Amino acid sequence: MPEVTRPDLAAMIAPLMRALMAAEQPVLARHDLTMWGYAVLLGLGNEPVYTQAALAKAVGADKTRIIGVLDELQRRGFLRREPDPADRRVNLVSLTPSGRTARDDAQREIQQEEEQLLAQLSAPDRRAFLRALRTLSEIARQAD
Amino acid sequence: MPEVTRPDLAAMIAPLMRALMAAEQPVLARHDLTMWGYAVLLGLGNEPVYTQAALAKAVGADKTRIIGVLDELQRRGFLRREPDPADRRVNLVSLTPSGRTARDDAQREIQQEEEQLLAQLSAPDRRAFLRALRTLSEIARQAD
DNA sequence: TATTGTTATACTCTATAACTATA
DNA sequence: TATAGTTATAGAGTATAACAATA
Numbered sequence: 134m135p136e137v138t139r140p141d142l143a144a145m146i147a148p149l150m151r152a153l154m155a156a157e158q159p160v161l162a163r164h165d166l167t168m169w170g171y172a173v174l175l176g177l178g179n180e181p182v183y184t185q186a187a188l189a190k191a192v193g194a195d196k197t198r199i200i201g202v203l204d205e206l207q208r209r210g211f212l213r214r215e216p217d218p219a220d221r222r223v224n225l226v227s228l229t230p231s232g233r234t235a236r237d238d239a240q241r242e243i244q245q246e247e248e249q250l251l252a253q254l255s256a257p258d259r260r261a262f263l264r265a266l267r268t269l270s271e272i273a274r275q276a277d
Numbered sequence: 278m279p280e281v282t283r284p285d286l287a288a289m290i291a292p293l294m295r296a297l298m299a300a301e302q303p304v305l306a307r308h309d310l311t312m313w314g315y316a317v318l319l320g321l322g323n324e325p326v327y328t329q330a331a332l333a334k335a336v337g338a339d340k341t342r343i344i345g346v347l348d349e350l351q352r353r354g355f356l357r358r359e360p361d362p363a364d365r366r367v368n369l370v371s372l373t374p375s376g377r378t379a380r381d382d383a384q385r386e387i388q389q390e391e392e393q394l395l396a397q398l399s400a401p402d403r404r405a406f407l408r409a410l411r412t413l414s415e416i417a418r419q420a421d
Numbered sequence: 422t423a424t425t426g427t428t429a430t431a432c433t434c435t436a437t438a439a440c441t442a443t444a
Numbered sequence: 445t446a447t448a449g450t451t452a453t454a455g456a457g458t459a460t461a462a463c464a465a466t467a
Contacts, residue, residue: 142394143294152420157287184449186447193295196449197437204459214320220444221442221448222442223447224449240281254412259306261402266293268402269394273293328426330424341428342458366426
């Protein structure tokens with residue numbers, strides 16, 4: 134019967150996640166973005182065009198969850214919704230240039246704050262941590 | 278103006294957290310524990326005795342949040358609540374032997390599942406990842 | 422007067438189930 | 445009949461405020 138020798142991953146990640154979200158809050162507020170709004174802008178950054186359902190899944194939300202978010206971001210000119218000519222049931226969602234700018238501005242500030250945390254790690258640990266986190270995050274995404 | 282070269286930490290951690298919680302769910306259900314119940318058992322493991330307020334903070338919850346959880350765990354004999362003789366306002370909460378057993382049994386299974394994830398990393402990255410995660414998690418706790 | 426644990430209330434968030442328009 | 449997007453409803457989860465006991 135193996136002895137427990139480390140904390141649970143979830144028990145270590147949970148407070149870290151809380152701290153990251155708390156640190157993001159004022160930055161997002163300055164840019165007049167909600168967390169879900171920012172998540173959607175980030176989600177749209179990876180691929181140019183999404184259906185709303187695919188976007189919702191990429192962001193880890195229900196399709197009904199992001200509709201109000203899309204309404205607001207569209208109203209502010211950060212994204213477009215255009216019916217797909219090939220299947221007029223689906224909306225193709227894409228970032229506008231101003232949406233890209235808004236995302237990049239907010240993301241730069243957020244990552245600058247994150248760097249203060251990462252600065253507590255040795256350079257090799259920092260590299261390994263980010264590499265491992267990318268790997269595990271990708272595996273987690275594929276599992277769901 | 279620095280270019281963005283990696284995903285946000287929160288954007289990588291969020292799906293990982295979701296996956297870990299989803300994987301824990303069936304294990305906890307088998308042990309008839311809720312996530313908050315398990316979190317409280319874990320929180321009590323570090324130090325032998327807590328006030329309810331300190332325990333709530335250690336678990337990252339409001340003091341009102343854990344009262345029902347404590348009621349249930351006490352009912353099942355997993356913990357004791359005794360008024361502090363020195364200050365009869367506070368309840369001193371401590372694990373019973375059977376609470377310790379329940380926690381250890383669940384934790385062993387959970388960490389076995391987590392090992393399947395960590396097995397995707399090289400041995401050095403695994404070590405560095407866990408070391409870095411401990412560090413960052415501790416910093417995050419102290420900040421709050 | 423301030424603090425601990427508790428309870429009750431209000432609020433927010435999320436999940437579920439209908440509805441429409443297309444296919 | 446099935447699916448994408450939408451809307452409305454219900455439920456769970458969370459935060460806030462008030463209360464009793466003690467300091």
